[in-house]
Amino acid sequence: DVKVTQSSRYLVKRTGEKVFLECVQDMDHENMFWYRQDPGLGLRLIYFSYDVKMKEKGDIPEGYSVSREKKERFSLILESASTNQTSMYLCASSLSTWSSGSYNEQFFGPGTRLTVL
Amino acid sequence: QQPVQSPQAVILREGEDAVINCSSSKALYSVHWYRQKHGEAPVFLMILLKGGEQKGHEKISASFNEKKQQSSLYLTASQLSYSGTYFCGTEKGAQKLVFGQGTRLTINP
Numbered sequence: 001d002v003k004v005t006q007s008s009r010y011l012v013k014r015t016g017e018k019v020f021l022e023c024v025q026d027m028d029h030e031n032m033f034w035y036r037q038d039p040g041l042g043l044r045l046i047y048f049s050y051d052v053k054m055k056e057k058g059d060i061p062e063g064y065s066v067s068r069e070k071k072e073r074f075s076l077i078l079e080s081a082s083t084n085q086t087s088m089y090l091c092a093s094s095l096s097t098w099s100s101g102s103y104n105e106q107f108f109g110p111g112t113r114l115t116v117l
Numbered sequence: 118q119q120p121v122q123s124p125q126a127v128i129l130r131e132g133e134d135a136v137i138n139c140s141s142s143k144a145l146y147s148v149h150w151y152r153q154k155h156g157e158a159p160v161f162l163m164i165l166l167k168g169g170e171q172k173g174h175e176k177i178s179a180s181f182n183e184k185k186q187q188s189s190l191y192l193t194a195s196q197l198s199y200s201g202t203y204f205c206g207t208e209k210g211a212q213k214l215v216f217g218q219g220t221r222l223t224i225n226p
Contacts, residue, residue: 040218040219042217042218043159044216054197058213082181090159096214104163105149106149107161108160109158110158111158
């Protein structure tokens, strides 16, 4: 089974702090994603990576950056945390459609609930 | 643009049926459905492809109307384990999905 793990289930940070959220997948997936989940808004894509060192902005990238130095690891960085970044953050991975030739489901991690005070 | 799901929430008794709809303002090539149980990660249920191919869950069915740009998820004879929030996802460029706001389904005994 694919396993996507996230470094913390709960995190509390102060305004202005630099925050790192880590995600690791163990199935050699090319694609990795960071989403933010807020009530009534569903899952919104922050950033997407389709290969090591490759990234694309999602729908809400402002205030975030990402890093993918190794295929299995995708990090989300909040350079200067603000209270409006309090949310649930979900990481996901999938096989590349280009390499597999079919549409592939995304496998999600358990999420990190971040509170910024 | 984010697809719109309806209803936003539904409460059923065990054994009743439910339909969850997902509509898009853009042409659809595929629709993904996921379920998230409380406190857990979203889990893939099924994908519907343009042309009718479907891959997914054994006890939940879905339809995909390309012309109307919508998909519907059918849960028949609902079980307690069906409770959760259901999300549809539509393609936004290669590899990426844009998800609806979710439909919360509560099944009571």
